[in-house]
Amino acid sequence: MSANADTKKKFRSKSRKERTTRILIYIFLTLLCLIWLIPFFYLVFQAFRGESRSMVTYVFPKEWSLENFRILFKETNFLNWYFNTLIVALFNAVLQTVIVLSVAYALSRMRFKGRKLLMNLMLILGMFPGFLSMIATYFILKLIGLTSENAIPGLILVYAASSGMGYYIAKGFFDTIPKSLDEAARIDGATRSRVFFRIIMPMSKPIIIYTIMMAFIAPWGDFMYASLITFGHEEAYNVAVGLYKWLDKEHINSYFTVFCAGGLFVSVPVTALFMALQRYYVEGVTGGAVKG
Amino acid sequence: MAEVSLTNVKKQYDNGFVAVHDFNLEIKNEEFIVLVGPSGCGKSTTLRMIAGLEDITDGEIAIDGTVVNDMEPKDRDIAMVFQNYALYPHMSVYENIAFGLRLRKVPNKEIHQKVLEAAEILGITELLGRKPKQLSGGQRQRVAIGRAIVRIPKVFLMDEPLSNLDAKLRNQMRAEIILLRQKIRTTFVYVTHDQTEAMTLGDRIVIMKDGYVMQVGTPQELFNHPANLFVAGFIGTPQMNFFDAVLKKSGEGYKAAVGDYEVNVPKYICDELDKLEQVPENVQLGVRPENLIIDPLGEKGIRASIKVTEMMGSELHIHAEYWDGKPIILKVQIADLTDEEQNRLISKESVAFTFRERTINLFRNDDGRNLAVPGAVPVPKTEKFVPEEKSKKNKKDNKKK
Numbered sequence: 040m041s042a043n044a045d046t047k048k049k050f051r052s053k054s055r056k057e058r059t060t061r062i063l064i065y066i067f068l069t070l071l072c073l074i075w076l077i078p079f080f081y082l083v084f085q086a087f088r089g090e091s092r093s094m095v096t097y098v099f100p101k102e103w104s105l106e107n108f109r110i111l112f113k114e115t116n117f118l119n120w121y122f123n124t125l126i127v128a129l130f131n132a133v134l135q136t137v138i139v140l141s142v143a144y145a146l147s148r149m150r151f152k153g154r155k156l157l158m159n160l161m162l163i164l165g166m167f168p169g170f171l172s173m174i175a176t177y178f179i180l181k182l183i184g185l186t187s188e189n190a191i192p193g194l195i196l197v198y199a200a201s202s203g204m205g206y207y208i209a210k211g212f213f214d215t216i217p218k219s220l221d222e223a224a225r226i227d228g229a230t231r232s233r234v235f236f237r238i239i240m241p242m243s244k245p246i247i248i249y250t251i252m253m254a255f256i257a258p259w260g261d262f263m264y265a266s267l268i269t270f271g272h273e274e275a276y277n278v279a280v281g282l283y284k285w286l287d288k289e290h291i292n293s294y295f296t297v298f299c300a301g302g303l304f305v306s307v308p309v310t311a312l313f314m315a316l317q318r319y320y321v322e323g324v325t326g327g328a329v330k331g
Numbered sequence: 332m333a334e335v336s337l338t339n340v341k342k343q344y345d346n347g348f349v350a351v352h353d354f355n356l357e358i359k360n361e362e363f364i365v366l367v368g369p370s371g372c373g374k375s376t377t378l379r380m381i382a383g384l385e386d387i388t389d390g391e392i393a394i395d396g397t398v399v400n401d402m403e404p405k406d407r408d409i410a411m412v413f414q415n416y417a418l419y420p421h422m423s424v425y426e427n428i429a430f431g432l433r434l435r436k437v438p439n440k441e442i443h444q445k446v447l448e449a450a451e452i453l454g455i456t457e458l459l460g461r462k463p464k465q466l467s468g469g470q471r472q473r474v475a476i477g478r479a480i481v482r483i484p485k486v487f488l489m490d491e492p493l494s495n496l497d498a499k500l501r502n503q504m505r506a507e508i509i510l511l512r513q514k515i516r517t518t519f520v521y522v523t524h525d526q527t528e529a530m531t532l533g534d535r536i537v538i539m540k541d542g543y544v545m546q547v548g549t550p551q552e553l554f555n556h557p558a559n560l561f562v563a564g565f566i567g568t569p570q571m572n573f574f575d576a577v578l579k580k581s582g583e584g585y586k587a588a589v590g591d592y593e594v595n596v597p598k599y600i601c602d603e604l605d606k607l608e609q610v611p612e613n614v615q616l617g618v619r620p621e622n623l624i625i626d627p628l629g630e631k632g633i634r635a636s637i638k639v640t641e642m643m644g645s646e647l648h649i650h651a652e653y654w655d656g657k658p659i660i661l662k663v664q665i666a667d668l669t670d671e672e673q674n675r676l677i678s679k680e681s682v683a684f685t686f687r688e689r690t691i692n693l694f695r696n697d698d699g700r701n702l703a704v705p706g707a708v709p710v711p712k713t714e715k716f717v718p719e720e721k722s723k724k725n726k727k728d729n730k731k732k
Contacts, residue, residue, distance in 0.1 A: 150345075217415060217417065219413045219414075219415055219417035220417050220419065222382075222384050222404075222411075222413070222417065223411070223413060223417040223418075223419075223478075224419070224430070225383075225384070225403070225404045225405060226382060226383075226384075226404045226405065226409060226410060226411045227405070227430050227431035227434060227478070228405040228431050228434035228435055229405065229434055230403075230405070233434070238419055241421040242420060242421055
């Protein structure tokens, strides 16, 4: 009887200990979430502030208003910048996804001379920060007339041109798909491209979604290349460059709250994209293909 | 339906490793050929070369007289069943089977009819709407076979199709493959490491070791007249027993002495021995466990001490040890023993046995070749492979030293 009671006590004390640990973990996580969300809520409050458009020392607005959004859409070039960014991001999402997946599949499946050298070279080149090549890239683009007012195709070209170098995550994914599926399809009568599009692609939703999201997000938030290639040509700005201009000395006092309103709109497409695609992002479809 | 011929086929990988050496084989129309051997012997590589999934380093592969060395797999009119099924997970069973036909632009009506026929043959009609992940291992393998038979290919290749199934299902599927073969008369090339599958399925068996063909023959030929010690040991369960023996001329024929016990060498072996320039004195005498005639009282013949006995139901396997420590396996039918004899054997006392003379095989001590099989291949010595780059480096290092 006493032994039984001891065991019960032991279990109870264990579960109590576990519960305490869990509570502490959740408190810590909640704190992290709050810290992470503070800048976002700050942005929201500033965007709806009606009393003054300059930076203030308090967080909650005294007067709620939509005036900042009216100014954003009616009195500034924001919509134009937004459209520019969307075009570049959409084009890049398509081009980069096609290029990255093709390169990754080829490197995963084909064996050719210099394959390892090529992979190592791309990996090493990728370690250098992109801005090292900015000046050279700018002059090349200028030579072919893709800067300033023609910056949008120029930007698309810049983003897409180096995208193949980001092959490794997709290659890692393709490496997990059994080669025997490709071989079965080739024997069934498929060409290599058919195998890629009809067998491998339908099984690769998570990596396609991941690549699309990354390819969309990178140009959406890019500042460096966009500011260099547009070179002060306001019509061709993207949102990052455009909005940043409102933070300089002469604009900040009259545009800070408008900047915050613009910031809110910038986060919309990325959030929407993630919400729409996240269910594919986590689900795998290889079940039953091979002996598991 | 097609003939397949492999002439001097060699496969060497970039790192210098030779997976298949000088492979020669003529596969007849509608023949069922089984490639068998231990892991890494080159059997799957050979099959993949026939399929076109591996390039050939040297030699020639022809299907129906057409050299297919540089032909894409899709143009060879072959079908293949993989060890791990390789079903398309995003397609239903119906679409998996129909995929090959769709790529060949067969009209939909015909596809439907052929898929139903194939499903009927394999008993998977009710599974056509399911996805591969909803199927059991046996069902998946049936779908994989269905995908292969639906096109009625010239050559049907199977790469260890039963290895992933449990023992019971494997036996069942093996019987189904025999039935399937009767229904679709085509040329089969089947790879396995399981000698039971090889013996039961094959018209002819090709035994391989370290990339070399050891013997090609019917199951009976391989079982009764193995070309060398490797084949003798590989085919048959439990494996053949080997004894150190001394060959002596005795009148017209020969006698082989195992210790004090002498056995008359069968006439067909004597005839082959007479053709030799020099008859070796020391040989290996091979006898299958079922061909050792056992004296349960432990009196007549060669004596051995019993180590382990295994009751297999209708037969008893006795693991014994010869005086020099060599293991011997004997197989005896339970029905042939009295209760007393059974008890004596199971209680691990000694056993005595003699040979069923006409079933013995004699092998050379030096290279393991069977003295009675003309043109027998010696057993290759397994060498540890060192990749070319490394071996070059080693040579350089040695030079420096």
